Amino acid sequence: MNDVKIDISGLRKSFGSVExxxxxDQQVTxxxxxxxxxxxxxxxxxFLRCVNLLEEPTAGKVVVDGIELTDPDTDIDAARRRxxxxxQQFNLFSHLSVLSNLTVAQRKVLGRGKAExxxxxxxxxxxxxxxxxxxAMPAQLSGGQQQRVGIARALSMNPDVMLFDEPTSxxxxxLVGDVLAVMRGLADEGMTMLVVTHEMQFAREVADRVLxxxxxxxxxxxxxxxxxxxxxxxxTRSFLARVLNPTHTEAAPTE
Amino acid sequence: MAVDAPPxxxxxxxxxxxxxxxxxxxxxxxxxxxxxxxxxxxxxxxWGRLQEAFFNxxxxxxxxxxxxxxxxxxxxxxxxxxxxxxxxxxLILALMRMSSVGPYRWISGAYIEFFRGLPALLIFLSxxxxxxxxxxxxxxxxxxxxxxxxxIVGSAYMAETIxxxxxxxPGGQIEAARSLGMSxxxxxxTVVIPQAFRIILPPLTNELILLTKDSSLAFVLGSxxxxxxxTQFGRAALTNxxxxxxxxVVGLCYLIIIxxxxxxxxxxxxxxxxxxxxxxxxHGSGT
Ligand SMILES: Nc1ncnc2c1ncn2[C@@H]1O[C@H](COP(=O)(O)OP(=O)(O)OP(=O)(O)O)[C@@H](O)[C@H]1O
Ligand SMILES: [Mg+2]
Numbered sequence: 001m002n003d004v005k006i007d008i009s010g011l012r013k014s015f016g017s018v019e020x021x022x023x024x025d026q027q028v029t030x031x032x033x034x035x036x037x038x039x040x041x042x043x044x045x046x047f048l049r050c051v052n053l054l055e056e057p058t059a060g061k062v063v064v065d066g067i068e069l070t071d072p073d074t075d076i077d078a079a080r081r082r083x084x085x086x087x088q089q090f091n092l093f094s095h096l097s098v099l100s101n102l103t104v105a106q107r108k109v110l111g112r113g114k115a116e117x118x119x120x121x122x123x124x125x126x127x128x129x130x131x132x133x134x135x136a137m138p139a140q141l142s143g144g145q146q147q148r149v150g151i152a153r154a155l156s157m158n159p160d161v162m163l164f165d166e167p168t169s170x171x172x173x174x175l176v177g178d179v180l181a182v183m184r185g186l187a188d189e190g191m192t193m194l195v196v197t198h199e200m201q202f203a204r205e206v207a208d209r210v211l212x213x214x215x216x217x218x219x220x221x222x223x224x225x226x227x228x229x230x231x232x233x234x235x236t237r238s239f240l241a242r243v244l245n246p247t248h249t250e251a252a253p254t255e
Numbered sequence: 256m257a258v259d260a261p262p263x264x265x266x267x268x269x270x271x272x273x274x275x276x277x278x279x280x281x282x283x284x285x286x287x288x289x290x291x292x293x294x295x296x297x298x299x300x301x302w303g304r305l306q307e308a309f310f311n312x313x314x315x316x317x318x319x320x321x322x323x324x325x326x327x328x329x330x331x332x333x334x335x336x337x338x339x340x341x342x343x344x345x346l347i348l349a350l351m352r353m354s355s356v357g358p359y360r361w362i363s364g365a366y367i368e369f370f371r372g373l374p375a376l377l378i379f380l381s382x383x384x385x386x387x388x389x390x391x392x393x394x395x396x397x398x399x400x401x402x403x404x405x406x407i408v409g410s411a412y413m414a415e416t417i418x419x420x421x422x423x424x425p426g427g428q429i430e431a432a433r434s435l436g437m438s439x440x441x442x443x444x445t446v447v448i449p450q451a452f453r454i455i456l457p458p459l460t461n462e463l464i465l466l467t468k469d470s471s472l473a474f475v476l477g478s479x480x481x482x483x484x485x486t487q488f489g490r491a492a493l494t495n496x497x498x499x500x501x502x503x504v505v506g507l508c509y510l511i512i513i514x515x516x517x518x519x520x521x522x523x524x525x526x527x528x529x530x531x532x533x534x535x536x537x538h539g540s541g542t
Contacts, residue, residue: 054430081436091431095449105435108445157435 003030005161005192006051011060013046020046022216024060028161031190035203035224038213039239044196047213048165051194052083065160081109084154088166090146092138098125098149099134102156110157117156124152128182144175148182155186162186164195200243204228212236307498314500318492325481326488327508333470333484334512336398337405338463344406345413346448352418363414370411375469379404383476397482401473409466416458420451460520464513485509 006028013021020043028034036044049055051062053069053076062069069079093101102121106112112120125131128148138146147167154162164183168176180202187193187206197203203210203224210227212220212235220233231237272280351363370378382404387394395403424447432442452459471486478487485505492501 052434054434077433077436077438080434083434085431085434087427087431089427091425091427093428093431093446093450095446095453104445105432105437108441109436153431153435 004028005030005032005065006194007061007063008051009061009063011047011050011062012058013043013050013055014058020216021050021057024218026211026218028192028194030192032208033187033191033193033195033206034209034211035207036194036196036211036213037198037200037203037228037239037243038211038219042213043216044213045165048163048194048196051163052080052085054085077109081157082160084157084159084162086147086150086154086162086164086167088169090138090143090150090170092146092149092153094138096138097134098130098136098138098141101138101149102153105153106156120156120158121152124155125149127155127185128152129178142175143171144178147171147175147179151179151182151186161192161194164193164197166196166198168197168199198243200228200240212239214239309499309503311496311498311500314492314496314498315504317496318488318501318504322485322488322492322504322508326483326485326505327512329482329484330467330470330508331512333398333401333405333473334463334467336402337409337470338466340402340406341409341413341466342459344410345417348410348414349417349421350443352414353421367411367414370407371415375404375408376472376475378407379472379475382407397476397478400476401470404472405466405469408469409462412465413459413462416455416462417451420455421447423454424450456520456523460516464516467509467512467516 004027006026008024008026011021011024011026012019024047036047038044046055050057051064053062057070060070064079065082067079068074069076092098093104096104099118099121102124103114103117106117106120107114122131122134125134128151130145130148130152133141133145133149138149141149147170151162151167167183168179171179176199180199183193183195183202184206195203195207205224207224209221210224211218212227212231212233214235220227220231220236226232227236228240231240348363348366351359352367354360354363382395383400428446428450429442432446433439437445470484473482473484474487474490483491485508489501489505492505
């Protein structure tokens, strides 16, 4: 393996007696775009949240850039700076303007000066096509704009890896395209990305590798042409049949 | 009145009036009583004396400018001192109440239960008179005494309000802050507390209004002329002038303080409109 960014081994997560992740091993190399697909409740979000320890794994190791996040002696706040996260519900700081959303962590966490932080922020707003919204409050933006601000906020910390948890699932269909375009741009620039998504078209075109999760484990993985184009596992096939052709849900048991 | 369901056996009321007719008669009677009372007041009351008692312009004029420059200013200063101290103390208590360290939680809980249950007057008496009496030689500046007393009274209530506000901040805000590398303390200061205060603006304004009125309890500490706040000023004027006018004027002064507070509160609320979070447009997950 060349230049491993994320190295996950033996990852398990239980909520009480419910086992949500069972023994996951995964490696993500630098510049790789990995899309995670799977039915609702299969543990995709939990998996992603274990990578930056928003969720504390029950067992196993998570290593990012050679630093073991699961080691209790690791400075988790410092380690998280390498990992940008984008949420389904955007989670912009509702009391701060767009610009402040992008500068607050740069200043308080990275200790950047005001001028530098604002320059970085404006650069990233430009990148997501929202240079003119710096002064707006989050509540004044559309969902698609809020999500692009969310991406710009994460990018402002100069992360090595970006984690996306269904970034377009809360958006009206006509707003999805703008957000996906920004993500596609990031992938083209060589950002390492772990993306939980239901956008099969995006996964097919942008992902280097697709993971299909079901029941807390990774059932099938490989290049999108294989996993989405020619799935081997029955579970993958029935999931894709439901997602790609949602009106024909005949026999497939829904979660 | 409630006879509109199935036609009852007793049939229409004995008086032979329909429900609507009866309603009209009742309403007419109420107006008639009101008019009779007002007319009686107008005829019987001694308006000259009433005006003299309640709003004697000479007496009112004699209260100025001190009622504003001394009494109103003192009320505002005492309230500000108490509220400022109380708010700071309340924030500490609220954070202690949510601490992972057990003893902090117990101390804060006991404090809140204890001081919420005591009359404000008792606290003024103990801080202002009890403590100096029990520990001779130990004396507090009068303003400090007021600040402590009002602050203690207010903090017990405000601590609970602040705690509720902190809990009402959406979890997604905290996760976003943590994922950007903020420590728990940094997250609290930068994200949670500012948003909590926006949520609790209305109850906090309420508390400020209550404290404004409680500042009148400073009278138990005794005061020189230039230390009088509104209520005490009114009381002193009452004995000098033998008229209700000072009470009326002082009452209006309280409203002069409190009504703008309500207006400011409404303004702020409108400005921060969205409140907590509007990003919860729907949990569009699933397959
Ligand atoms: N904090 C929690 N406490 C208890 N159970 C949880 C918690 N978070 C998730 N779960 C459970 O873990 C399982 C996996 O949840 P997860 O959110 O990871 O699924 P998902 O694949 O992301 O689903 P979706 O596509 O709906 O977002 C679910 O059964 C869920 O009920
Ligand atoms: Mg999820």
